Each structure stands twice: as C-alpha cells, then as structure tokens.
Amino acid sequence: MADVRTLPEAETTPEAPPSPTHATIRREDYRPPDWLVPQIELKFTLGIEKTRVQAKLTVERNPEGLEAGAPLLLNGDELKPLGVWIDGNPSDSWTMKGDDLLIPLAGDAHEVAIDTEINPFANSKLMGLYASNGMLCTQCEAEGFRRITFFPDRPDVLSRYKVRMEADEAQFPVLLTNGNPVETGKSEGGRHWAEWEDPFPKPCYLFALVAGDLKPNRDSFTTMSGRKVDLAIWVRKADLPKTQHAMDSLKEAMAWDERVYGREYDLDLFNIVAVSDFNMGAMENKGLNIFNSAYVLADPDTATDVDFDNIARVVAHEYFHNWSGDRVTCRDWFQLSLKEGFTVFRDQSFSADMGSAAVKRIEDVRILRMVQFPEDSGPLSHPIRPDSYMEISNFYTSTIYNKGAELIRMFHTVLGPEKFRAGTDLYFERHDGQAVTCDDFVEALEDASGVDLSQFKIWYSQAGTPQVGAKLDYDAEAKAATLRLDQRVAPTPGQSSKQVMPIPLRTALIGEESGTEIAPEQLILLDGLSREVRFEGIDEAPLLSINRGFSAPVVVHGARRDGELERLAQSDTDPFARYEAMQELAFGALLAGTRGEQADFEPLIRAVRNTLRSNELDPAFKAEAILLPQEAVIAERLEVIDPDAIHSAREQLRKAMGEALMDDLAKAQSAAAGSGDDLSPLAKGTRRLRSVTLGMLAAGDPQQGARIAKAQFDAADNMTDRQGALGVLVSLDAPEREQALQAFYDRFEQDALVIDKWFSLQAAAQRSGTLDEVERLASHPAFTLQNPNRLRALVGSFGMNHWVFNDASGRGYRFVADMIIAADRLNPQAAARQVPPLGRWRRMEPKRSELMRGQLERIADTRGLSRDVYEQATKSLA
Structure with a gap:
C-alpha cells in the first residue's frame, strides 16, 4: 500500500518518555460548559505533511455555567497555537494548561481566532486529521477534534459549521465535509477550494473532512415528503464496482427509517467515504459518513455473505444515527449508550426485517454471549452507563453497544411496538438539536406511554449478567403447573452488593406429547428476588419454554427432565427457544466432558439429525441450531477455566457427531446453493449450512474432510464457499491446507481486505x-x-482463539502483550482493544493465571504507556 509506513521498530519507536498522570473522569462531576460556541468557521490549507488550520470561534458565556467569570478553556492534543486573536486583535494573554489553551475573557461574547499547523502524515493514532493511502480524512469521536484545532471538545457544545478547504487539485481533486456545498473555485498554482455549510448544530465529534483522489457511485433517494436527496459513495476508482451493495443498503435503510420510525433525512445530500486505515467500523458524521473500507467494499469474489450482511447492518447503523445520535446527541460520554445502544437496536431490527428474524436474533445473542457476557463477569465489567473512566475510547464496548441494545429491546417488549414508537417520536420531537441523557430518553418513553419504567433504569447503572433460576412443577391431578423463579447478580468490580433487576421473560408451556402451546406465551416480569406463576388447565405434562426470543439478557438455569430439551429442540414454537434447547443439550455433554465424566452424546446427535432432516426449517436456521457453543462461551459456565479440558471435550463431541451423522452431513454439505452472486436468503442459508456441516465432517474424518474442503475451495465461485473451505482446512494437518493457503494468498495478494481474512483464518x-x-x-x-x-486480523483473532491463546507455556500471552506494547507506540486506541483477552486471569487454572497476570503487569509497567492501554491493563489487574 502506498501510504503504509512500516519501519523497523528501532526507527519507529524511540525511547518512550515516562507515563503521564492518568486522571479519572467521573460522571458525578459533570458540570455544564462555561462557554458555548454557537458558530465556528474553519479554513483548511491542506497538505499530506503540513496542513494549516485557521479557526474562528464565536463564543458566548453559558448562563448555565457554574463558574462566573471563568476563562475560555479550549482542548488541544499535540497542538501548538501559531497565533491567537481576540475580536480581531492579536492576543498574548493566553496560556497553556497542559495540552489545553486557556484564554481569560471579560464580558459575555467574543470572536476568538486560532491558527495552528498539523502533520497528518505523522498522525499514526488515526484520530483527528490523518493521511491514509494518499488521501486526508478525519476521525473525531470521541476526542479527536482537539487534534485538529483548539476547541471545547465535549459533546454538549453544539455549533454550526462553515468550512473552507483549499488544496492542490491534482492531489486532492475531491474536497468533502459536513452539510451542503456552497461554492467552489480555482486558486493559483493548480490549487482549488470548496466551501461548505452545515445548517444543523452539532458537537465537534461529528465533524468530518475528506480530501483525495476519489470517484463516486452516485444515486438518489426521494423522501416521504417528496424531497430528492443526492447520494454518493466515494472510493478509489478501482473499487467502484464493489460499492453497489452499500448503496442499495443505504436506500433500504432510508426507506425503513421512514416507515418504522417516521424519520426523514434532512440535508440535500448524503456522502459515504471508504478509508483503508480506520480505528472503528464507521462514523456517523453529519451528512458525511466515513467508513472502514471493510464495511463498504464487496463483491461475491472477495466478500462473504457475512460481509454483505455486515455492510448492510453498518450502513444502516450509521445512517440511523442521523437522528439517534446527530439530531439528538449525548450530553456527556457517560451517556454513550443513549445513541449507540438505541441505534444498535435499530440496526438489529432493520437486519431482522431484511432477512430471517430468527437467525438474526440467534446471531445477535451469540455475539452477546461470546463478548459481552465475559466482559460482564471480568475485571473490565462496567454498567451500560459507566460511573468513571480514564480514556473514553475504552468504553466503546460490547456492554455499551450490545447490552445497551438489549435494554432498549426490553423497553420495546414491555411497552409494545405502538407505545414504543410513540415514545421515540416524543423523544426526537422534544430533544431535537439538544445534547441529552439516558434519563431523558426513558422519560420520553414514560410520558408517551403512561408506563412507569423507573425500575428498568437499574440496568443503566448496575453491571453484571443476572442469573435466573427457573423450576416448573406439574400437578397432573389439579391440571396445574407452577413456575418458580429467582434471580441473583454476582458482585462486579466496584459493585459488591446488587439491586434486584426487572427481568421480562417471554414464557410459554409446550405439551410434551402434543408439541403445541398448551399455555400461550405471556410476558412474566421478574421484578423481585423471586416469583411464582401458576398455570391452570394444563392437560398434559408441560415443557418450559422460557426467555423466548431472548427477551432479557440473562442466563437461565433450570433442572430439566430426561428428554425435555430434546423434545423442545424438535417442537418448541419459538425459533430462538428451539435453538436454545439445542445449545443446552450441547452444554450438558460439553460440561460433563470438561469434568472428565463419560458424557452421553446421543440426545444431541438425535436432535441434530432431526434438525438436518427437517423439511420445515430453512438452511440458515439449521446451520445456527447445530453449531456447538464456542470454547469461550463454555468457559463462562465454569468456576475455574481449564482451556485444555474445554478443547478436548468439544473436539470429542465434534468427532462423535461427525462420525454418527456422516451421511446427513454429507448431504447438506453437497447441496447446491446456486450461483455465487445469489444473495437470496435461501442461497445464503445453503452456503452457511455447507460450511458448518463441512467442519463437522472434517471432525469425524479429517482426511475425507480435507479432500472435500479442498474440492469446495477449488470449485468455489464465491468467497463464502472459498473461505468456508479454507476455514476448515487451516485446522487440519493435511497437505491440502498449505496448498489452499498459498493459492488464496497468490490470488488476492493485492486486495488488503481479503489478505486480512488470510491472516485471521490462520490465527483462529x-x-x-x-x-x-x-x-x-x-x-x-x-x-x-x-x-x-491488519492488527485485528492477526492479534485480535488470535486473542479470540481460546485454546491456542491459552497455551500452557504462556507464549500466547507474551505474544499478545508484545503486540500491545509495540502497537501502543503507534496507535493507543487500537492497542487497548487487544488487552481484554488477558483479563481473564483470575478464573484460569493457577499456572495460566500466574502467567497471564505476569504479562498484564509487564504491560502496565511499560514506560510511556498510553492512557488507553494503562487503564485497560491496570483495571484488569485490580
């Protein structure tokens, strides 16, 4: 790649200075800003290695500020002012307070101008204005704007922006920023300029700028009020053919948001830009969304079905932020889930409507269990609305996003669709153009619905995953069943005692003989330590179908009779509950295996066989239902984690299933899925089932599995089948493995996103x-x-490889620690996201626990460590 600076470590990492003081920011210390900035004008003279930024701020003293006569505090990060002007006059009255600029001002209103110069090429943190493959782009969330110019960099300071960009036209023919274009022109020396204006006030974290040699995929969308909105996705010319799916997804998202939430887009145009070097997945900057190229570029030859689905999801997510994040934003970063949890729920609902709702729910819950549940039970556990942080970028977590979305889903479940919609309508109407809190969101739902949701606010403040006990007793003579429920939440860091949580559980009873609902689904609210619910008129032995649709993010424990789970896996009327019964059957065998007991595999094998042979289930659901729980998820069920025992138990079960189900698996694996460019649910589901069953075949007979996988790899006309086959081959000691890996690399060497897959598959x-x-x-x-x-592909994927990462030698821990320390010198935010796998040391068996803790201590003791990594490492050790 043209603009990737890769130098030997000695050249890129001079001796680091001592670590700075790491202050803790607390939610209880929030205070309104002393100064507001209703208007800002920015003038950029752009260059890869030198960019001049001239900012003119109209500032007004905030009548709600708490400190009368307070000076103007403007945040900066690695900035040095070249000049400061107050009301048009040069000023030398300013001082530096650390990285921040402090200006004493008399009176209540002024115009403050600041001149700075920055080097985008040297900005390896990828926050602020930086260079990527010859283009310039920005990332300002959460606190990147302070790396561009001095400004009160907080989300509750909303400003209207006017921006002028000037650059060399040959190098940067395209100049984009937020809002609507106003005027363009030519300058001397082959330069050109563009002026833009955003009519909507926004916090500085939503500012965006892009300059480069880009080509657009253009389209348009007519809103429900009849306005035409111009759409464009900007990429390198060679990537244009890979943008149509993203454009189609954008138009579907715009129509869906109008239909489901009544939200109409508000500017004259909507731009998306794909960037190769990006810390996040994408960013919802007002009118100019900047995306990691992984979530824009796709064609069947280079992207899997999962990639296509993820692009649709992320495009929708960032577009939905136009209202749930941009028009109404968060008051402070502790309220991050206000926009992210709500918008994740919206993108999940969109994806469910675009495909299989049942499969989508299973996928969402799998992510929650693999990432958020371990987060909730580990040293980095925190509430959906945290109480404190050192570095806000560390709170872009699964708890904020995914568990936050589950809380919004519970609101939706309790209120019902109509009352929930009335509440969101009121929320958008009441707070348009404001920076607000999670409490404001709940209040709008309550006011519109008339339902008291105050108890649910405990979910915002209390960390941990509730454990629910469920026991169903049946009295055949009385034809009645009694369900006894109880709850507990284990202590988490900083929260040793826990409050009772309100837990909505969608529940039904299924007839053991009939397989039908003998007690129709009802919503049971467990809002105390325990509760009893009685079901009358039960004519046959009932099976408990509970937490249907995963109505609450909890773990349900319940004694089951022999055959009960197998029967539910065959006949439960709720798809998610049916899937859950399969998972619990697998857990029964797996947990017995980890204890060294002789496990009974037959109930699960029968259930998988029935699922594969079912004519009523679609292939996508079959693929999800027969997948065994991941090793990290199994670990969550154990008090003390022995990775070797977990891996051995899982491999024994996979082998037994592969041997017993060989014919059924082979039939599913060989099913035709149509052409590679067929993205219909049936074709995608068939391809998914082919890959899942191929893995099971290989577990039962590795040599035969290698032959079939290599044949699928060679014949594949799409990346889904190709990657599915390679994903099986990488775990086999067979000659086909090296042949396929080399062929894959040789074919896609010039495609960075595909080579990321090559690294990731081997690391997993x-x-x-x-x-x-x-x-x-x-x-x-x-x-x-x-x-x-690339860092995520190798190091991130390896950290998720539970068995290999936890190698008894401790080499896996040392490798990840080495990568974190090296990456921290370049990009602290990316480095910090590799720390959590090391935080599970307390629950590991003693030898691994000591080795893992030792690497965390080595990280924490590193000189010059960033605030990002320091916080993650020290909290993991606390």
Missing part, C-alpha cells in the same frame, strides 16, 4: 502449530501494526 486455526504460525505471521511482509484492520 484449531491446531497445535497455530502459535508458531502466528508468531511467523507477525514477521510476514504483509503484516503491519500501522493498519488497525
């Missing part, structure tokens, strides 16, 4: 040589710490 391989391979890959010419996607 379940074989004894994976650790050696990962260490070699870190020295591969195509690997770089500079690019967050």
Whole structure:
C-alpha cells in the first residue's frame, strides 16, 4: 500500500518518555460548559505533511455555567497555537494548561481566532486529521477534534459549521465535509477550494473532512415528503464496482427509517467515504459518513455473505444515527449508550426485517454471549452507563453497544411496538438539536406511554449478567403447573452488593406429547428476588419454554427432565427457544466432558439429525441450531477455566457427531446453493449450512474432510464457499491446507481486505502449530501494526482463539502483550482493544493465571504507556 509506513521498530519507536498522570473522569462531576460556541468557521490549507488550520470561534458565556467569570478553556492534543486573536486583535494573554489553551475573557461574547499547523502524515493514532493511502480524512469521536484545532471538545457544545478547504487539485481533486456545498473555485498554482455549510448544530465529534483522489457511485433517494436527496459513495476508482451493495443498503435503510420510525433525512445530500486505515467500523458524521473500507467494499469474489450482511447492518447503523445520535446527541460520554445502544437496536431490527428474524436474533445473542457476557463477569465489567473512566475510547464496548441494545429491546417488549414508537417520536420531537441523557430518553418513553419504567433504569447503572433460576412443577391431578423463579447478580468490580433487576421473560408451556402451546406465551416480569406463576388447565405434562426470543439478557438455569430439551429442540414454537434447547443439550455433554465424566452424546446427535432432516426449517436456521457453543462461551459456565479440558471435550463431541451423522452431513454439505452472486436468503442459508456441516465432517474424518474442503475451495465461485473451505482446512494437518493457503494468498495478494481474512483464518486455526504460525505471521511482509484492520486480523483473532491463546507455556500471552506494547507506540486506541483477552486471569487454572497476570503487569509497567492501554491493563489487574 502506498501510504503504509512500516519501519523497523528501532526507527519507529524511540525511547518512550515516562507515563503521564492518568486522571479519572467521573460522571458525578459533570458540570455544564462555561462557554458555548454557537458558530465556528474553519479554513483548511491542506497538505499530506503540513496542513494549516485557521479557526474562528464565536463564543458566548453559558448562563448555565457554574463558574462566573471563568476563562475560555479550549482542548488541544499535540497542538501548538501559531497565533491567537481576540475580536480581531492579536492576543498574548493566553496560556497553556497542559495540552489545553486557556484564554481569560471579560464580558459575555467574543470572536476568538486560532491558527495552528498539523502533520497528518505523522498522525499514526488515526484520530483527528490523518493521511491514509494518499488521501486526508478525519476521525473525531470521541476526542479527536482537539487534534485538529483548539476547541471545547465535549459533546454538549453544539455549533454550526462553515468550512473552507483549499488544496492542490491534482492531489486532492475531491474536497468533502459536513452539510451542503456552497461554492467552489480555482486558486493559483493548480490549487482549488470548496466551501461548505452545515445548517444543523452539532458537537465537534461529528465533524468530518475528506480530501483525495476519489470517484463516486452516485444515486438518489426521494423522501416521504417528496424531497430528492443526492447520494454518493466515494472510493478509489478501482473499487467502484464493489460499492453497489452499500448503496442499495443505504436506500433500504432510508426507506425503513421512514416507515418504522417516521424519520426523514434532512440535508440535500448524503456522502459515504471508504478509508483503508480506520480505528472503528464507521462514523456517523453529519451528512458525511466515513467508513472502514471493510464495511463498504464487496463483491461475491472477495466478500462473504457475512460481509454483505455486515455492510448492510453498518450502513444502516450509521445512517440511523442521523437522528439517534446527530439530531439528538449525548450530553456527556457517560451517556454513550443513549445513541449507540438505541441505534444498535435499530440496526438489529432493520437486519431482522431484511432477512430471517430468527437467525438474526440467534446471531445477535451469540455475539452477546461470546463478548459481552465475559466482559460482564471480568475485571473490565462496567454498567451500560459507566460511573468513571480514564480514556473514553475504552468504553466503546460490547456492554455499551450490545447490552445497551438489549435494554432498549426490553423497553420495546414491555411497552409494545405502538407505545414504543410513540415514545421515540416524543423523544426526537422534544430533544431535537439538544445534547441529552439516558434519563431523558426513558422519560420520553414514560410520558408517551403512561408506563412507569423507573425500575428498568437499574440496568443503566448496575453491571453484571443476572442469573435466573427457573423450576416448573406439574400437578397432573389439579391440571396445574407452577413456575418458580429467582434471580441473583454476582458482585462486579466496584459493585459488591446488587439491586434486584426487572427481568421480562417471554414464557410459554409446550405439551410434551402434543408439541403445541398448551399455555400461550405471556410476558412474566421478574421484578423481585423471586416469583411464582401458576398455570391452570394444563392437560398434559408441560415443557418450559422460557426467555423466548431472548427477551432479557440473562442466563437461565433450570433442572430439566430426561428428554425435555430434546423434545423442545424438535417442537418448541419459538425459533430462538428451539435453538436454545439445542445449545443446552450441547452444554450438558460439553460440561460433563470438561469434568472428565463419560458424557452421553446421543440426545444431541438425535436432535441434530432431526434438525438436518427437517423439511420445515430453512438452511440458515439449521446451520445456527447445530453449531456447538464456542470454547469461550463454555468457559463462562465454569468456576475455574481449564482451556485444555474445554478443547478436548468439544473436539470429542465434534468427532462423535461427525462420525454418527456422516451421511446427513454429507448431504447438506453437497447441496447446491446456486450461483455465487445469489444473495437470496435461501442461497445464503445453503452456503452457511455447507460450511458448518463441512467442519463437522472434517471432525469425524479429517482426511475425507480435507479432500472435500479442498474440492469446495477449488470449485468455489464465491468467497463464502472459498473461505468456508479454507476455514476448515487451516485446522487440519493435511497437505491440502498449505496448498489452499498459498493459492488464496497468490490470488488476492493485492486486495488488503481479503489478505486480512488470510491472516485471521490462520490465527483462529484449531491446531497445535497455530502459535508458531502466528508468531511467523507477525514477521510476514504483509503484516503491519500501522493498519488497525491488519492488527485485528492477526492479534485480535488470535486473542479470540481460546485454546491456542491459552497455551500452557504462556507464549500466547507474551505474544499478545508484545503486540500491545509495540502497537501502543503507534496507535493507543487500537492497542487497548487487544488487552481484554488477558483479563481473564483470575478464573484460569493457577499456572495460566500466574502467567497471564505476569504479562498484564509487564504491560502496565511499560514506560510511556498510553492512557488507553494503562487503564485497560491496570483495571484488569485490580
């Protein structure tokens, strides 16, 4: 890549200075800003290595500020002012307070101008204005704007922006920023300029600027009021053919938001830009969304079905933010889930409507269990609305996003669709153009619905995953059943005692013989430590179907009779509950295996066989239902984690299933899925089932599995089948493995996103040589710490490889620690996101626990460590 700076470590990492003081920011200390900035004008003279930024701020003293006569405090980060002017006059009365600019001002209103110069090429943190592959782009959430110019960098300071950009026209023919274009023109020396204006006040974290040699995929959308909105997705010319799916997804999202939430787009145009070097997935900057290229570029040859789905989801997510995040934003960063949890719920609902709602729900819950539940039970546990932080970028977590979305879903479940919609309508109407809190959102729902939701606010403030006990007793003579429920929440860091949580549980009773609902679904609210619910008129032995649709983010424990789960897996009328019964059957066998007991595999094998042979289930659901729980999820069920025992138990079960179900698996694996460009639900589901059953076939007979996988790899006309086959081969010790890996690399060497897959698949391989391979890959010419996607592909994927990462030697821990320390010198935010896998040391068996803790201590003791990594490491040790 043209603009990836990869140098030997000694050249890129001079001796680091001592670590700075790491102050803790507390929610209880929030105070309104002393100064507001209703208007800002920015003038950029753009260059890769030198950009001049001239900012003119109209400032007004905030009547709600708490400090009378307070000076104007403007945040900065690695900035030095070249000049400061007050009301048009040069000023030398300013001082620096650390990185921030402090200006004493008399009176209540002024015009403050500041001149700065920055080097985008040297900005390896990818926050603020930085260079990527010859273009310039920005990332300002959460606190990146202070790396562009001095400004009160907080979300409750909303401003209207006027922006002028000037640049060399040959180098930067396209100049984009927020809002609507006003005027363009030519300058001397082959330069040109563009002026834009955003009519909507916004916090500075939503500012965006892009300059580069880009080409647009253009389209338009007519809103429900008849306005035409111009749409454009900007990419490098060679990538234009890969943008149509993103454009189609954008138009579907715009129509869906009008139909479901009544939200109409408000500007004259909507731009998306794809960027190769990006810390996040995408960013919802007003009218100019900047995306990681992984969530824009796709064609069947280079992107999997999952990639296509993720693009649709992320495009929708960022577009939905136009209202749930932009027009109404968060008052402070503790309220981050106000916009993110709500918008994740919106994008989940959109994806469910675009495909299979049942499969989408299973996928969402799987992510929650793999990432958020371990987060909730570990040292980095925090509430949906945290109480404190050192570095806000560390709170872009699964708890904020995914658990936050589950809370919004509970509101939706309790209120029902009509009252929930009335509440969101009131929320948008009441707070348009404001920076507000999670409490404001709940209040709008309450006022519109007349329902008291105050008890649910405990979910915002209390960390941890509730554990629900459920026991169903049946009295055949009385034809009645009694359900006894109880709840508990284990202590989490900083919260040793817990309050009772309101837990909405969608519940039904299924007839053991009939397989039908003998007690129709009802919503049971467990809002105390315990509750009893009696069901009358039960004519046959009932089976408990509870937490249907995963109506609450909890773990349900309940004694089951022999055969009960197998019967539910075959006949439960709720798809998610049916899937859940399959998972619980698997857990029964797996947990017995981890204890060294002789596990009974037959109930699960029968259930999988019935599922594969069912004519009523679609292939996508079958694929999800027969998948075994991941090793990290199994670990969550254990008091003390032994990765070798977990891996051995899972592999034994996979082998037994593969051997017993060989014919059924082979039939599913060989099913035709149509052409590779067929993205219909049936075709995608068939391809998914092919890959899942291929993995089981290989577990039962590795040699045959390798032959079938290589044949699928060679014949594939799409990346889904190709990657599915390679994902099986990487875990096998067979000659086909190396052949396929080399062929994959040779074919896609020039496609960075596909080579990310190549790294990721090898880092996730379940074989004894994976650790050696990962260490070699870190020295591969195509690997770089500079690019967050590549770092995530190798180090992030390896950290999720539960068995290999937790190698008894501790080498996996040392490797990840080495990568974190090296990456921290370049990009602290990307480095900090690799720390959480090391935080599970307390629950590991003693030897691994000591080794893991030792690497965390080494990270924490590193000189010059960033605030980002320091917070993650020290909290993991506390």
